[in-house]
Amino acid sequence: MADDIGSWLQAAGLGQYVDAFVENAVDLDLLPHLTNEDLKDLGIAKVGDRRKLLLAIERLRPTPDTGPEFDPVGAEGGAAVPQRAVEAERRQLTVLFCDLVGSTELSRRLDPEDLRDVMGRYQDVVAGAVTRFGGHVAKYLGDGVLAYFGWPQAHEDQAERAVHAGLAAVRGVGDLAVGAHAALSARAGIATGQVVVGDLVGESGRDVEAVIGETPNLAARLQQLAEPGHVVVGEATRQLIGRTFEAADLGGHDLKGFDAAVRAWRITGETAVDSRFEAAHDAALTRMIGREEEMSRLLESWQSAIDDRGRMLLLSGEAGIGKSRLVEALCGAVQEQRHFRLRFQCSPLHANSAFHPIIQRLERAAGLVLGDDNDDKLDKLEALLRSSVGEVDATTPLFAALLSIPAEARYGALDLAPQKRRELTIEALVSQTLSLARIRPILFILEDTHWIDPSTAAFLEALVPRIAGAAVFILVTCRPEFDFPWAGHRHQSSLTLDRLNREQCSQIVAAVAGPDLSEDVIGRIVDRADGVPLYLEELTRTVIATDGGSAGGDGEIPNTLHASLTARLDRLGEAKDLARIGAVIGRSFPLGLIAKVAKLPLDTATRILDALVASGVVIRHGAAAEATYTFRHALIQDVAYDSLLRSRRRDVHARLADVLLQDFPDWVETGPETVAHHFSLAALPDRAVEYWLRAGQRAGERSAHVEAVAHLEAGLAQLEQLPPAASKDEMEFSLRIALGASLLTAEGWSAPKVAENYERAQELSVSGDDVRKLFIALRGLANVFFLNGKVKDTRRLVDRLEVMALEQDDTGMCLEAFRAAGMCALFMGDFGAALENLQRANAMYERVRHHALAFVYGTDPAVVGLSGAAWANWFLGDPEEAGNSCDAALELAIDLDHPFSLTYAQSLAASLHQFRRQPEAVLVHAEAAIANATEHDYPYWRGWAGIMRGWALGVLGNPSEGIDVLRRGFEIYEGTGAKQIGPYVQTMLAELYGLAGLPEKGIDALNEAFGPGNTTDVCFFEAEALRIHGELLRQSDSGDGLDYFTRAMDLARGQGARALELRAALSAAAAARQNGDAAAARTFVEDIHRRFDSALIVQETANTTELLAALGMRQE
Template sequence: MRCARCGTENRTGRRFCTQCGSALTLACPVCGAPADEGDHFCGECGATFTTSPATTAGQGESAAARTSQRTVERRHVSVLFADLVGFTSLSASRDSEDVRDLLSRYFSGARSIIERYGGTVEKFIGDAVMAVWGVPAAQEDDAERAVRAALELVDAVRAFGDEAGAPDLQARAGVLTGEAAVNLGVVGEGMVAGDLVNTASRIQAAADPGTVYVGDATRRATEAAIEYADAGEHQLKGKPDPERLWQARRVVAGRRGSMRPTVLEPPFSGRDRELRLLKEYLHATSEERRARLLSIVGVAGVGKSRIAWEFEKYVDGLTEAVLWHRGRCLSYGEGVTYWALAEMVRMRAGIVENQRPDEARQKLRATVDEYLKEEEERRWVEPRLAQLLGLEDRSTSDPRDLFAAWRFFFERLATRNLTVLVFEDMQWADAGLFDFIEYLLEWSRTSAILVITLARPDVAERRPGWGIGKRGLTSLYLEPLSPDAMASLLTGMVPGLPAELRERILDRAAGIPLYAVETVRMLLDRGLIADQDGTFVVRGSLESLEVPESLHAMIAARLDSLPAEERRLVQDAAVLGKAFTPTALAAVSAEPQADVERLLERLVAKDLFAIESDPRSPERGQYAFVQDLVRNVAEGMLSRRERKQRHLAAAEYLTSSWSEEEEIAEVVATHLVEAFEADPGAADAAEIRTRARDALVRAGEHAAALGSGAQALRYFERAIEFGGDDESIAVLHERAGDVASTVALIDATREHFETALATHRTRGDVLAEARVTALLGVVDLRTGHFDRAKTAVQRAIAVLSETPGDDAERDAVLVRASNALAVSLYYTGDVDGALAFVERALTLAERRDLIDQLLQALDTKSWVLHALQRTRESLILQEGALKLAIDTGHTRETVRIGVNLAEALEEDDQLEASIERSEQAEATCVRAGDVVAHNAVYAYLERLSPLLELGRWDDCERLWSRFADEDAERSRELTMFEMLTLNVVWLRLRRGDLDAARSIIGSLDALIASGVELSVESDIMRGAARAAVLNAEGDHRAALASAESAFRSSGRQSFPIMERKAVIEAVEAAFALDDTEKVTDLLRFARERFHPGSPSLDAHISRWQGRLHDLRGDDDEMERKFRAAVQALVELRRPFWTAVAQLEFAEALGRRGRVEEARSHADAARATFVELGASPWIVRTESLMQPAKAEVAAR
């Protein structure tokens, strides 16, 4: 026996070392239990001794023991055992392969659940699983995680059995916490050993099917978050004394007891499948990194909030970090703009409501710095989040700018961790919030974001079609609970309730859990039941108790049973909303705050109010109604005069106490509107009406500043209803028209502007009349009514220009009108007039520092210069404008200028650069979420033409399919799309689908028949496309007429892309008609029109000259021109036209008997046509090659 301290060998049987005097003892190297010489296994933990027990000498260790101790330690761990009940009988009745498959699925599911809660599977034995927490690293909530996993596993097996057609299949589990020997060098079987493991197994064996039992140590460590029931004493195998065990019933709080409710919480009953769906969606979102929306709809009291709470507790217990956000929509009027979203940002930043702006801004900046690492991203996102929270003075009428930044923030969160957004009470949501959620799902589809919305069925009135047909959406309607589930819920709350009364309550409840809960609360209020050791028992006579017919009546009866001062305080609180502070309630009730707080404590004890305890919530420390339905009933019990007084008090309090009044403008407006409508005949009604109208205007401006045009429109329209003098009403109509235009509500825009115009005209306000006339002209321009727009804007500009004085507001309208007129003149062919007015717009925009209007005017001028063939000047101007737009953060203008620059580069034959620019513009759209104006669609449709020319036809097909599937329907009424989509006509014709080409032309004809006017360039494109179809049909004379009409109609304007297409079709038609004189005339026109020419057109001219020389019999010139055309087209990378030139050259050579040469060129052409899928051209090539082959064979 070797001494561990000094290493001296001692004779067997020695008790002390002969050299150093240290005690010599044998011990298990795993658990440290005493052992005897010759033992092969530890008598305590069963560990195997590979040689003999380790020798310990005092505090010394042998080298072998030290090596062992580096991997074996005593650790505080939690061990779970679970096995299946009913699996043996199931196995006997099924095929062995089916049994193996079932068992494999069970093991896989068990491993997933255990690992989600941070546990490690130690081993599977038969149908049992053993898992351990605390290895290799311990967490302070290991025991809680183990119990949560056990409860989850038992529930999962129950569902698994139902799915597998084995409803009797259940699991039972046991969990025990304590010390065990842990082998740190082992993963899996053999990790832990000791008595703890054996005892945990025995606890599992004692558990009833479908239950989880734990030992006392585990209960003590977890009871803050887990509800337990005493399972009694059990005699466990191998234990001398009975052990008290506890049944884990459910999770009642967040991790380590956080967020534990202070109110009566009934058992969670009848919603297991729905909760399981939420869990599956959560993990699928995490694994697939794809955004999802789960819309949960149900009547009041059916359990929407409860299922969300159970889900939150589940998420809180997972090992995976999940960024949880919760926001509630306020039930004020049309809803407070983005309130729920702002609550989520506050929750993430740790900002409490009404926190000092400087402190809130500091917290927001720290949060942005934490999740956004790029300085450019932080500069863009932070002010827009601050605007959402009312911490930023900037405003915008463009929701896309704000939506993009808010979306980007949540996307960045989702790159760090799975992100969950829970929106409560969506039936009260503002229109902008619905828009943002839909936008988030559309543009963040590849982010791990799970959105959950809770709403009553009347959400369909607020947002028709909500929850239907959206990407990544699942709609879940909560039906009333089944009678069995309701009975289980009621029995779980009041186990001693007489059967007759229980049946009466269940009958009246009609499956609505809240009815049963409120009944129990009423019984508590009246002292008829009492809490005894965590359960409720009957204390009085229930025989005479009348159960109200409806839930509303039940709540009213409960409120009536309260003492008068408590009931009055509940009614006062109801006016403030679902959540409130004691200070606000004291202001509304006109009672001392100390008295209010004393009453609140009593009402919390009666489960009417709860204190927000979630440390992440911006409402933490506030009081809230346990049920919003109680608030509705309480408020409805107020008389009209009482309601008026309390709403006025609430408005006064909010106005005086809120640091940023604009943030709560909608709330103040709603209180004042409610006060007026409560007593419109009162002496002070006129004053309240005026205050309410002014507050509605402020609410509208706040919504507009946040980019919620639809919401702002509703507030302005409501303000108009509250009346005023003619001038102020006309101004409100103007404002309503402005915000309606930002969300493309064209009819509403026109209606409000026309109403304002009529009022200004009646009042004789010439300047205001001109201003609105200009705005109506812009509406006409947007809808493609160019002549009407031109007339209206010209009239307005004439009046505005004659107005004396230095008026900044007038100049702002004049800039907008001048640019609109320039665009109208451009589209109707007057480029000189367009240039004059765009210069005027530029001068005024520079003078007034109107950057957005300056950028629009620069863009317009670049079009005009290009139309005047000042190409290089135009490109330089566009590049500079694009840089200015990027530098100043004007996203919309960045995209628009980028798309137009792409078109200009294509006109200059820089096709690759054009594609790159349009891709950059589209990427900017995707980042900015440019949905309303569809600039992303413009950007990718702009690529159709260069892709077609470069032979990337499959890319064209993908873009066209994308447009047809996703964007065609919503783009029908917008101008210029028709011009871009006409490119597909040539793709269809070249691939032999004449009917599809005709269909595209037919769709455009129908659009024109509906009253839409085409711009000059769109009309040229339409003529060229129609000529292409006519050529394919063989009607070459009509094709020539259509093409000539197209390119000769533009006057001094030049639209090279469209005109080149028209010229090509005209030349092809003239050749088909054998009209060489017309061909010569067309070539002369092309040289003059496109002076100094373009490389692609020069190549076509060489090709056409080769054909002319072929017809004239000039062999040398024919060959020279064709070879020049082929070489030029190869250098330009135009594969289709290269193949066409090769085929035409081959045909000319064939007619001269130069068969071998002809065949060489035809083979090259055919290979290209096959690669492109140009079936008509393949047929034409093969018809040429057949005679050539026959002639070669004859030789």
């Protein structure tokens, strides 16, 4: 030892003190812990020598261990070896700046050698105070001392430590005297904030202790506000110290370098403090304490499931409250019982990745590993399914598609529309679960459901109603803010976890720490944990890790969760950087992936990750090369991720994306949004956009339109970061066309976002020479005008579309143009032109070629054309052909298995039967449409079909209920921004008011619909509105209505709407007869028989038998 310490002292030029160090058993290990007072005790009287020793000792203290930089090229074999290096990082830092007051005056009064001695004594006092309270002296700046609290080692109470050190420093300096005439005086400023600290490189060289950020400058400005002998703190520091110190508010001050006034406080003394914090921490498995009642609830539900009485339980609570711990306890409690455990983990990175938790579990359950060829994967998948499903040949292709495993060679092409495949996949998943339940009871766990993707939600929604008689217990965990959508089933219940009481908290601390902590320390931990189990465990672990609890852990108990987790990261050594790379990857990361990203051999990565497992930071699943690691808590991942500099984060995200593309192509094929996410965070928008587009298109093809919109909008956000270029416009157009199709499906044709999207697409297409692009943009914009009831504006756009389509001689474009022209004519009441154009469009339709247009415009063109033709035929007086067209539209939509087209056909079918006054049929189609629209989240059609359902209920004998249901449907419809069928809806509402005995309200509804407030050009039902207006006048004894009936007949005749003309003529005949003019009534009826087709008459006179009998006529 003497040689070691002697060599060190000789190198420092202080060899004369070797004997003193050896006699007092001071070795190299103790050197970093020596203080100025210790050196005095060793007999080192000269201030200069003590100062030299303190500076030399400071250099011995470890530089901040921010983890290794991984050298991709190691020794001659290319093996990577972790190298310890200082790396700049982000962290919260409390900075103390202490200044010697009057140093300029001292320099004038004192000899330079005496001044040197005074400055050394001053610096010794300040450095001693900083070191004593766990701080780090960063720099001596003339008469100033800059110190950090929170770097290189984080402390939970670092703000308090800084204030203690500041007070001790100014007191200690005040005790120093300059000769016999004057005492020294110091003042200090303290500030807290986020900084970048570590190895910074400039023109003058490297500075491993430099700090970038406003915090050091703020601390220096605050000390200028302090009176001699006082300490002033900033607002962030004041909040952190709470009531630990008494402080006088100095108000706001304009400080140089700060735009806004800075509030400051002068520390006036110490007081007791009872700090609180709200955060979460990683949880290790400890003995379950304080959850006996909750555990009993879970076991009761499990027992019900064993008895074939399926149960579902929602377990909710704040982060860190113990949801996952309770789940683990349940798993342990039932592990000896014969059962299957199905566990699914939702992820915030994959909230828009269809079936992500299911895919992850299937891959693990089947044992799929990197390097398996397609046959190996299929063999493993078949083996998995063989034990749980009856029809392996039918199920395997669906699951193979879900896992992106090509299976055509073995099973043939899976020739299914995306939505049909999605439905069959969900059904297969449900069937597999229920089949397993017939073998053994199932414990089905879905964690972190607040991050669930819509497709997995659809699976759960399908499964929940079917477990009532099955041996299945579904346990779902979520945070309180999650709006649980599956409530309402008799076999569903919920359980919210509350915080623990003081006795339970003390038991948790004792369980984690064993007998090592005193009652006093346990009590302090309990005070700060505030009943959250995760806080209790992490606070206790930090105390033990810091000093083993032997000193009571004073000052080492983290004051905030962020500081506690930072402290744990600081102790990881070389594993810290790998933990941060894992944090970039996500909550979970496989060994193979993190090793590739870190450029480490598998054995080296495994060794480092084993250290992370041992530290309790991560959990390992699986073994050897196939191991996957998961952060014990999302908050550990967050802190590790946030500690990285943005530049470093970007580098790791970029590296990760490249590794995924190069080494994990199957993952990219399954979830291109993952690569897009990492390229986005790597600040590589040009590369991110491509994969956001691919992800959006893939989701749209699967009818996962909510996810598609999220992906495509993320792509547009990335695109905004690119400079103007033709290629940028090309990519934006592609994104907007894909977005338009999914937006109109997810939010409704007339939603404002749809209009904005297509208007921008039009701008982009006009700037180029691609006519097809302009056509698509104008067609989308025409849809927006159309759904807003601006049919004339729509028609002007459609005229352009027709010209463009004919000039291009493009069948698909012509089909769309004629379809649009037909629908415009239909809603403008030109039924002949409508039928002509729709028939032209329908004649061009070739299913194989043209169904793809549904993914561009949202709806299959033939479904629209046939549905529109059904309407036109009915108005024109051909009810039989109307029915044929309607049936054909429904059959085609069902066969295509395109949910949006089917909902369209069902909704228009409901309206056709409403025209025909067939309420029973209206109900059938409306309720089917509502079911589809609700399942797939089509608010436009949910509103439309709800309107139809309300009318049917009212006509069938319950007008009050019908009015309420209709109005709710209309609210939903208008909520999408649509206005198109407003007058039509008000006409139906008016009729129901009449049935309810409220004709005046019905008249008001019609006046509102067709008055000055009507901004639409829609008039297909105006003749019927006039007729109903007349009927309401008759009902209210306000007139005979003949004028309205005559106007209705004239308008219908001009439109070619023979069905409406006939209906108005019948009303006119009834009115004439009521007026006592039987001759006029007979004239109306005879004219009807002479001019109208017998089938139409039979349809429309079904309810006029009384009228005909009164006129001495019979119904033909």
